[in-house]
Amino acid sequence: MEKIIPGYKCESCGTIHYPNRARCKKCGHDVFQPVALPLDGKLLTFTSIHNLPADFEITHINLGIVELENGVRVTGQLKTDEMHIGMPVRGKVEVVRQSDYRKYHGWTFYPIEMRDDTMKE
Ligand SMILES: [Zn+2]
Numbered sequence: 001m002e003k004i005i006p007g008y009k010c011e012s013c014g015t016i017h018y019p020n021r022a023r024c025k026k027c028g029h030d031v032f033q034p035v036a037l038p039l040d041g042k043l044l045t046f047t048s049i050h051n052l053p054a055d056f057e058i059t060h061i062n063l064g065i066v067e068l069e070n071g072v073r074v075t076g077q078l079k080t081d082e083m084h085i086g087m088p089v090r091g092k093v094e095v096v097r098q099s100d101y102r103k104y105h106g107w108t109f110y111p112i113e114m115r116d117d118t119m120k121e
Contacts, residue, residue, distance in 0.1 A: 003093040003105055006034035007072055018072045039091045040112065041068040046083050055099050066091065066109055076107025088112040 008020040012029035018037060023030050046064035062078040066089055077096055078089070089109040096106035 004036060005074075005093050005105075005107065007037045007070075008032035009035045016070060016072055018074055037072060037074070037091075038069040041066040041074075041089060041091065041109075043078070043083060043085060043087045043089055043109070044073065045085060046078055056097070064089070064109060066107075074107050076109050079108050079110045082111065 005018075007016045007018040009016050009032060010024040010027060010029050011031040011033060013024060013027040015024055015026040016035060016037075017025065017032070020032060024032075044065045044067050046062055048060050048062050050060045052058070052061065062081065062083060063075060064078045064083065065073055065075050067073050068091070074091070076091060088111070090112050092108050092110065093105055094108050095103045096108065097104040
């Protein structure tokens with residue numbers, strides 16, 4: 001089964017938050033419903049990290065902030081070295097770090113090829 005990381009929709013005004021908050025940033029209400037977030041978005045900004053802890057068996061990771069189609073912004077790993085601001089990306093939830101017995105899941109983003117529609121569901 002695909003893992004998902006939900007957003008949290010305010011029951012009063014409908015604003016979607018990610019990650020979850022104690023109170024709605026718009027109206028101050030404190031009851032939320034988990035909702036699925038769109039997976040597609042565009043890259044707002046990015047950085048590369050080269051000094052990783054020893055248990056990462058890779059040379060560097062690229063991190064980006066992505067604005068999803070509903071305006072929610074999430075941080076995740078970029079699974080490409082060919083990134084540029086504004087590029088369309090598709091999100092996924094997968095293992096982003098593994099140490100002895102634990103797996104850590106998080107957002108990852110892959111470039112969306114714009115020249116065809118074969119990746120669209
Ligand atoms: Zn609200």
